Amino acid sequence: MTVRPTLAVVGATGAVGTVLLQILSQHADIWGEIRLIASPRSAGRKLAVRGEEVEVLALSEDVFEGVDVAVFDVPDDVSAQWAPIAAAKGAVVVDNSAAFRMDPDVPLVVPEVNPHAVRVRPRGIVSVPNCxxxxxxxxxxxxxxxxxxxxxxxxxxxxxxxxxxxxxxxxxxxxxxxxxxxxxxxxxxxxxxxxxxxxxxxxxxxxxxxxxxxxxxxxxxxxxxxxxxxxxxxxxxxxxxxxxxxxxxxxxxxxxxxxxxxxxxxxxxxxxxxxxxxxxxxxxxxxxxxxxxxxxxxxxxxxxxxxxxxxxxxxxxxxxxxxxxxxxxLRKGSALNAAQIAELIAAEWSAS
Amino acid sequence: MTVRPTLAVVGATGAVGTVLLQILSQHADIWGEIRLIASPRSAGRKLAVRGEEVEVLALSEDVFEGVDVAVFDVPDDVSAQWAPIAAAKGAVVVDNSAAFRMDPDVPLVVPEVNPHAVRVRPRGIVSVPNCxxxxxxxxxxxxxxxxxxxxxxxxxxxxxxxxxxxxxxxxxxxxxxxxxxxxxxxxxxxxxxxxxxxxxxxxxxxxxxxxxxxxxxxxxxxxxxxxxxxxxxxxxxxxxxxxxxxxxxxxxxxxxxxxxxxxxxxxxxxxxxxxxxxxxxxxxxxxxxxxxxxxxxxxxxxxxxxxxxxxxxxxxxxxxxxxxxxxxxLRKGSALNAAQIAELIAAEWSAS
Known part of the structure; x- marks a missing residue:
């Protein structure tokens, strides 16, 4: 039996997060758990993913425990602080913010254009380009x-x-x-x-x-x-x-x-x-x-x-x-591209 | 006593014509009669120019009698037909349509850029560029x-x-x-x-x-x-x-x-x-x-x-x-530029 990777969505209640949950519900279901994370203000809300209601958890260090891939859609400063924490916990971070895009140790990936770039990610972070x-x-x-x-x-x-x-x-x-x-x-x-x-x-x-x-x-x-x-x-x-x-x-x-x-x-x-x-x-x-x-x-x-x-x-x-x-x-301009990158990483993970 | 030139505004009831009448009312009053012309459908309407109500006349050959400068703001096909008629009657036509803009015998004039071009107008027509x-x-x-x-x-x-x-x-x-x-x-x-x-x-x-x-x-x-x-x-x-x-x-x-x-x-x-x-x-x-x-x-x-x-x-x-x-x-993009050209021509006319 295959163990499926765990995905975290950080910023699940925002404009891009909302579209990402729709996309995850429509794409082939390759994920085990999908964990929804947002600011403490939104914690406790329930959002629909893959036809199920999932409770939103407050952003914390512990919440990344056991996460394989974490998609971040949060302001630049929140990503700058939390993406390295998630990466240190072992998650590959797919970050929608501008915080890491021009970092030479962070690949900037568009799966139709440079899918190979996703594999070299010294910081454990992959950036999604600007919309x-x-x-x-x-x-x-x-x-x-x-x-x-x-x-x-x-x-x-x-x-x-x-x-x-x-x-x-x-x-x-x-x-x-x-x-x-x-x-x-x-x-x-x-x-x-x-x-x-x-x-x-x-x-x-x-x-x-x-x-x-x-x-x-x-x-x-x-x-x-x-x-x-x-x-x-x-x-x-x-x-x-x-x-x-x-x-x-x-x-x-x-x-x-x-x-x-x-x-x-x-x-x-x-x-x-x-x-x-x-x-x-x-x-x-x-x-x-x-x-x-x-x-x-x-x-x-x-x-x-x-x-x-x-x-x-x-x-x-x-x-x-x-x-x-x-x-x-909100789709190819951010949520879809992030989902595609997460799926590329999941494919590696499954193959390993 | 100076005799002032007669101006005709052809297409007086349109979007550009309306703005042109406002501009004529605001600019220095260099014109004698201002004659308003439109399609027969609009004839008889009264429009305000220089604080007076002026009755709109139906477009016809006779209506250009005694006109020195005629500003046209009408569809291309109407200009193509009527501007040469007005010119033959002795008016200098300032045409806002596309009908003559690329005609080598018609200058295309922006007074701030190529004011000299207005003087050479073999067809008696000067074109206003596209907005x-x-x-x-x-x-x-x-x-x-x-x-x-x-x-x-x-x-x-x-x-x-x-x-x-x-x-x-x-x-x-x-x-x-x-x-x-x-x-x-x-x-x-x-x-x-x-x-x-x-x-x-x-x-x-x-x-x-x-x-x-x-x-x-x-x-x-x-x-x-x-x-x-x-x-x-x-x-x-x-x-x-x-x-x-x-x-x-x-x-x-x-x-x-x-x-x-x-x-x-x-x-x-x-x-x-x-x-x-x-x-x-x-x-x-x-x-x-x-x-x-x-x-x-x-x-x-x-x-x-x-x-x-x-x-x-x-x-x-x-x-x-x-x-x-x-x-x-509607202003520099057409009515104002047309008014400026008409004023350049009026200045020539006054100087002659």
Missing amino acids: TTLSMIVSVGALHAEFGLRELVVSSYQAVSGAGLAGIAALREQLKLVAGTELGTTPGDVRRAVGDATGPFPEPVALNVVPWVGSVADDGWSSEEMKIRGESRKILDRPDLRVSATCVRVPVVTTHSLAVHARFENEITVERAYEILSTSPGVVLFDNPAAGEFPTPADVVGTDPTWVGRVRRSLDDAFGLEFFVCGDN | TTLSMIVSVGALHAEFGLRELVVSSYQAVSGAGLAGIAALREQLKLVAGTELGTTPGDVRRAVGDATGPFPEPVALNVVPWVGSVADDGWSSEEMKIRGESRKILDRPDLRVSATCVRVPVVTTHSLAVHARFENEITVERAYEILSTSPGVVLFDNPAAGEFPTPADVVGTDPTWVGRVRRSLDDAFGLEFFVCGDN
């Missing part, structure tokens, strides 16, 4: 394998759930405040109507777009933009990749979109790009504007793959390709 | 004059009023349908809630972004994306400029935004870019993210200038600059 990087990198990685990527210029259209449940709540509240009004026509009218209901965002997102995501990094860049650059380089193992990202929040609940301009070492044909995108695992090519076919968040939300459309060769550059991607930031 | 081009070109043109532009990669965040009053009505209706719901979490839920209230757009815009603006052009490009390329080249007189644009509709009422990646012939410094942007007519530099300062449509709507923020040098390219612009698509 914005993840929303494009499966398609970008597939094209890179064929054409050799040199440069990315990307602009994001990021959903409010990237800021968690508080982000969703803020947008819902703001939408109520602006619906049925004539707002959005004079300077500041939306800001005054929204008042202090901005939630985790620096400006109203309803009837607006906000060109700022994350914290202040050097030279005018945002932390989110720097993550896309650093993480893309690390995942693709191209430390000299040129990356310019502009990150913008839009009034969408869930699913990040990106307009991607990519330059490659080799000349592009749209035909070959189509072949690659239509056969790559985790990618759906949806690209026929004349028939009204291009991905939008409203159609992509709740699905697993990265949807790619608007594929066209740069008009003035035979080495350039333009495309538009949509990916559910 | 998306206009929302960025004043800032881009100022930087080009200093650094020499080689390449633009731009992604747009376009407001619904770019599709006229029908676009605004569709978004308002959709916002009512999604407010207070839990929509935006499963594939197609927004589409089903919006039903046939998509208005002039191919997909719902509430809780969504739509990576398609305009009609189908060659090789997967949209007409809007091709306009940005062709018009930028013509305005800047750089026929070899490399341009890659991705145009995306967002749930904003008015004010287009663009994320701009620009490469120049000369090395960039942010200090010099700041000097240029902070002293260029028609541009407001608003760029201090640490203090929460970056332009958003909600703050820019209803104002005349292009607002520029998020200015930073490309991290991997000393010749590259990134920035984010917001411009009111």
Whole structure:
């Protein structure tokens, strides 16, 4: 009889945790115990996993006893403190936070792109990329394998759930405040109507777009933009990749979109790009504007793959390709990618 | 006593026409008669200009009798038919449509960038660029004059009023349908809630972004994306400029935004870019993210200038600059630019 590995989900009650429990309930059931962990505030709540009610335990050192794989979806500082504790207890940690992503001793893994990287994890920690990087990198990685990527210029259209449940709540509240009004026509009218209901965002997102995501990094860049650059380089193992990202929040609940301009070492044909995108695992090519076919968040939300459309060769550059991607930031953008990594580790564990 | 020129506004009842009448009422009063013209359906309505009620006349050949300058804001096919008729009657036509923009005998004018071009108009027609081009070109043109532009990669965040009053009505209706719901979490839920209230757009815009603006052009490009390329080249007189644009509709009422990646012939410094942007007519530099300062449509709507923020040098390219612009698509994006051109022509007329 096979003994199945024990999985811990740390941050089980959050936006990503909730989706992770759904995914674990839908995927092949490879786990023995699934232990749910959250802050003491949420301890004692019961959540459904695999059709059973499971009680949430408070985060503590002891709670990692006997855990084989622990998926963390908690703020950076909580991961920074607790992931090494879980690892010291013998769990392999799959961490969704930014705390370890750029640590050279922590692999940054996208199973469709660099699955091999998961095996070398000196700290016992594997990082999940940022949701914005993840929303494009499966398609970008597939094209890179064929054409050799040199440069990315990307602009994001990021959903409010990237800021968690508080982000969703803020947008819902703001939408109520602006619906049925004539707002959005004079300077500041939306800001005054929204008042202090901005939630985790620096400006109203309803009837607006906000060109700022994350914290202040050097030279005018945002932390989110720097993550896309650093993480893309690390995942693709191209430390000299040129990356310019502009990150913008839009009034969408869930699913990040990106307009991607990519330059490659080799000349592009749209035909070959189509072949690659239509056969790559985790990618759906949806690209026929004349028939009204291009991905939008409203159609992509709740699905697993990265949807790619608007594929066209740069008009003035035979080495350039333009495309538009949509990916559910709570699924492939975090929970699904974490589940896939956990499953890769479980497969090792079962094979050993 | 000076005789003042007669101005005709063709399309006076539309979204742009309405803003144009406001602008004419606010600017220095250089016009004699202002004649309002629209389709026969709108004839007889009275609209306020310069504090007076003026009756709208039906479009006809005779209505251009005695007109010195005629600003057209009507669909492409109406301009194509009627602008030459107005010109034959002796009016200089300032046309907001796409009908003549790429005609080599029609100048495409942005007064802050290429005011000299207005003087050479063999067909008696001057074109106003597309609202998306206009929302960025004043800032881009100022930087080009200093650094020499080689390449633009731009992604747009376009407001619904770019599709006229029908676009605004569709978004308002959709916002009512999604407010207070839990929509935006499963594939197609927004589409089903919006039903046939998509208005002039191919997909719902509430809780969504739509990576398609305009009609189908060659090789997967949209007409809007091709306009940005062709018009930028013509305005800047750089026929070899490399341009890659991705145009995306967002749930904003008015004010287009663009994320701009620009490469120049000369090395960039942010200090010099700041000097240029902070002293260029028609541009407001608003760029201090640490203090929460970056332009958003909600703050820019209803104002005349292009607002520029998020200015930073490309991290991997000393010749590259990134920035984010917001411009009111009904003001500088069309009505204001048209009024400025009409005023340039009136100044000629007065001087002659």
